[in-house]
Amino acid sequence: MNGPDFAHYKILKRLGAGGMGEVYLAEDTKLNRKVALKFLPFGQSVGPEIKKRFLQEAQAAAALNHPNIVTIYEVGEFDGRSYISMEYVEGRSLKDVIVTEGLSMGQLLDFAVQVAEGLAKAHQACIVHCDIKSDNILINPDGRVKILDFGLAQLKGASGFDPGTSAGTPGYMSPEQIEGRELDLRTDIFSFGVVLYEMATSRLPFTGAHPVAVVYSILNEKPAPLSGFRPDIKSGFQAVVDRALAKNREERFGSAAELVAALRDCQKERVEPVKEKKERKSVAVLYFENLSQEADSDYFCAGMTEDIITDLSKIGNIRVASRNAVLPYKDKPIDVLELGKNLALDAILQGSFRKSNNRIRISAQLIDAHEGFNLWAERYDRELTEVFVLQEEIAKSIAAALKIKLSDQDEEKMALKYKNNLEAYDLYLKGRNYFYKYTKKDLLIAILMFEKALKIDPLYALAYAGLADSHVQMIDRYYETDKGILKKAEEAAQKALAIDPLCAEAYKSLGLIYYKEWRFRKAKEQFLKALELKPSFAAARSNLASTYIYLGDFERAEREYLAAYEEDPSLAFVLWLLARLYLSLNRFPEAENCLQRVVQSADQSSYMEIGYYLLSRTCFYQGEFEKALQYLQKYVEAEPDEPFGDSALASLYAALGQREKARAKIADTLKSAPWDEDIIENLILAHFFLGEKEKLYDWIHKGMAENKIAWIFLERNPLLESLRGEPEYQELLRDLKGKTLGEMP
Structure with a gap:
């Protein structure tokens, strides 16, 4: 290249090079955005037919619009050089993630479903990749998968383009690629089967000392079972990989959509509770x-x-x-x-x-x-x-x-x-009884009972812990808005620990206080101490999991929720919390599986109602607006006049183009201050679909000011994808993430 500028692009730095050409980070000076600029390695010997074919295939790929496929912005030629301008994805290749970190089964299935969904979209458009491999799959910082180089790989074997090779990469090629037969979408399914095996084991299923040995292995050998490399492999996932890697393409999945369904079944299989060890x-x-x-x-x-x-x-x-x-x-x-x-x-x-x-x-x-x-x-x-x-x-x-x-x-x-004083114990039991009713009146009586118990016995640690929990609930349920109440709660919890340093309940109370104050690292420490003292403490474990979400440690959050559920499979609320995590991570099949169990929980009607609410959100985030409305109506019927329901209806009506209904529900929601995190997120989505960006940003600012919006919502919500390139949105997300993870005031 002769300088920093190329056409209307300003070259910023070289990102890398490979068989498909050199890639640079550049700025599109027309649209003021960063792009990845790929220069194709066409030599002087390339004739017009090859270039024409390249242009046609790349233009077809550019028509693909899917969150798991890297978007192609422009295909062209300048100064005799053919180039592609495409979406710049910050992140790492799947190959790098596998080699440096490895993948949990949750991550593996999450990434696998995303890749399969991208392939399904391309195959619908009759575009076959022909070079699926872990190097051609990118993972961005928020866990979104992007497939590279659609529309290019079939040119790899073209005359004068890459002499002596065929499309594909040794080790990932299908038998029909090796044998030079006509290819169809099932060649991608085989190559993706290789990637699935690699994701699970950190090695390829077909290996050899030299290329000919690799070819022999692909054509003749059966890969070693996955369970020999890791014990958490379920039979369902092994069956998926075996079918994808069938030598005869007639025995493979007939479509990528069918593969998506099979992988989603594997995700559902993971939520089954682990059978209790018989010694307990x-x-x-x-x-x-x-x-x-x-x-x-x-x-x-x-x-x-x-x-x-x-x-x-x-x-x-x-x-x-x-x-x-x-x-x-x-x-x-x-x-x-x-x-x-x-x-x-x-x-x-x-x-x-x-x-x-x-x-x-x-x-x-x-x-x-x-x-x-x-x-x-x-x-x-x-x-x-x-x-x-x-x-x-x-x-x-x-x-x-x-x-x-x-x-x-x-x-x-x-x-x-506690064995000190029967009268104090009696008052403590009364306080606990009122506490569990959770109404404002009952919580105030609970506080009074705990205080009376402490007058009789000032060394009653559990009464101080009960007092702390009651103050926290007054804030959590918006019965009080004065955050000074949390200081009272902290004083009570600290007094409990001064009396009894082994009081798990007090550590849990302290963790909740720090959680409410967005001091998540301190909250995590307290919940861990509570669980060290009382491993079966379900409330501490589920609160710890929720804390891990804000800290961005989603794998640990999932592990703690699953542990709480395995400890007690009757806890529908833990399943509901786990579903919220999966929904936040766009792992929709797993979210739906958890929620279907919640709504089927006998004798737990309140969980059934909030289960329908989250089922509605699950459909909403996937663009299934009518189905989302059906689920939401079930929630609204059970909980009429709830601001939760009004705000959710506002966002759905806006998405369905029913603008007047949406604005009416926004007005109903605004009558019910204060607003919690879910309500603010719903209002952001409502204004997004109404095209009211100024109001949308106002609600983001309000949520940030009141600690009532999560960075994961801004970073991952699929409905807000189009906003993520806007400088204002990026700045707000950066500030919110810094505030949460850095625990800034």
């Missing part, structure tokens, strides 16, 4: 039936049940169904065998409770969840003052009935429980 016994403690004559004794009966759950969860070899898992069965007749099957249980504790003046009577029986017979039964008549010892005694009896020997560590953990 699984138990559910059902809420005791309250037979007391005293009208206000329900809270004490419930508190007794929950504290037995807590004591049991301290035993390492017992998996205990959480409070949320058993709450739907409170005061309802149950089928023991059915419940055991639903919650994957070995045993179920049922019982009754009677409180009269200063005495309590508990009748308890432990039932085999597989066969339905009694494993153990006992009746206790005790003074109320013996309640602390009684809870521990019942937990130890259950362990003995399950033939579980308590370790010294188990004994020490069970001994570390």
Whole structure:
């Protein structure tokens, strides 16, 4: 090249070179955007027919418009040099990611679906790539996959272009490419099968000491099973790779769309809960039936049940169904065998409770969840003052009935429980009972109960933790907007830890406070401490996962959500949170699979409703607006006049071109301040589809100012793809990401 300028492009730097030519980063001075400028290596011997063919194929590829295909902006010739101006993608090749980092199964399937969707789009246009390989696939920083060089590879073997070679790259070529037969879309499927194998194992399926040996391997040898290289390979994924790599193309997937469906099935397969190791016994403690004559004794009966759950969860070899898992069965007749099957249980504790003046009577029986017979039964008549010892005694009896020997560590953990003052404990149980109702009135009463307990016993760590949680909920549910409340919460949590440095509940409370203040690294530390002390603490684990999302560690977030779900498969809310993560990452099949399970969850109607809300978003983000509206209507029917629903309807009506309806729903939403993160995101999308950019940017600024917008939404939401090249949008995203990850004030 003779200088820094070429046609209307300013050359900025050389990016690389290969068999398809040299690539430069350039600035398009007409459109004021960065592009990748590729100069094709046509020599003097290339005749007009070859150049004409190049132009036709590249123009056909330029017509492809898909988020997983690098966009071609211009094809032309200047000063005798043929060039292509294309989308500049910041990021790394898939080959580089495989070699330097390797891929988790979640990443592998996410990237694989994106590649397959790009291939499906090209094949619909009758464009075959012919050189699919990991070097021709780019991964940008937000995990979006882009396929390079559509429309070029078939020219590679043209006379005078690259003498002595055929289209394709050794190691990735299909048998029909090697044999010089006519090619169709199934050659891409074979090459992509090679890439899938490489993604899973970091090696190619067909190798040899020299090119002829590689060719022999492709034509004659069967690749080694994937499971020999990594244990997390499921049979479904192995079947997909085997079919893609079939020597006979008639045995391969008939289309890339069919391959997409198979890969999505593999994604769904990953969400299945892992079967519990048999050495851990699984138990559910059902809420005791309250037979007391005293009208206000329900809270004490419930508190007794929950504290037995807590004591049991301290035993390492017992998996205990959480409070949320058993709450739907409170005061309802149950089928023991059915419940055991639903919650994957070995045993179920049922019982009754009677409180009269200063005495309590508990009748308890432990039932085999597989066969339905009694494993153990006992009746206790005790003074109320013996309640602390009684809870521990019942937990130890259950362990003995399950033939579980308590370790010294188990004994020490069970001994570390509150036993100081019965009156303070009674007030604490009342506070906890009101707390779980989550209304403003009940949370205020909970605060009062915890404060009364602390007046009686100023060294009651759990009461301080309850006080901290109550203050956080007042902010979380917008009952209070004064952020000074969080300072009160932090003081209470710190007092709890000063009294009891091993109080997992206080660490969880502190983590929630830092999370609300967008101090995510500090929040992560507190949640990890809570889980170190109490590994089965589902609330701490799910909050930790949510924190990892803001920190950009999506793989750990997924791992923590899955761990929480595997610990207790009855927790529909964890599945809902996992679906939100998948939705944020544009992993739509996995999101939909989780949400279908949420809406099918028996006896958990509130989860069903929010499940429909997220199902609507899942369809919306994929451009299925009518289907999204159908799901959203189910949510709105259950929750009329909710700002959630109004804002979501506003964005959908705008996308459907129903402008007046959209503006009416925006107006309804604005009557319901304050607005949370979901509402602000919905309003941004509504103004996007209405073409009201100024209002769109106003809501982004508002969300940033109030810590109510996530950088992942701006960076990954597929509906906002067209905005990401705008300087203002890029600057806002950069500032928001820096604020979140750097924890700037």
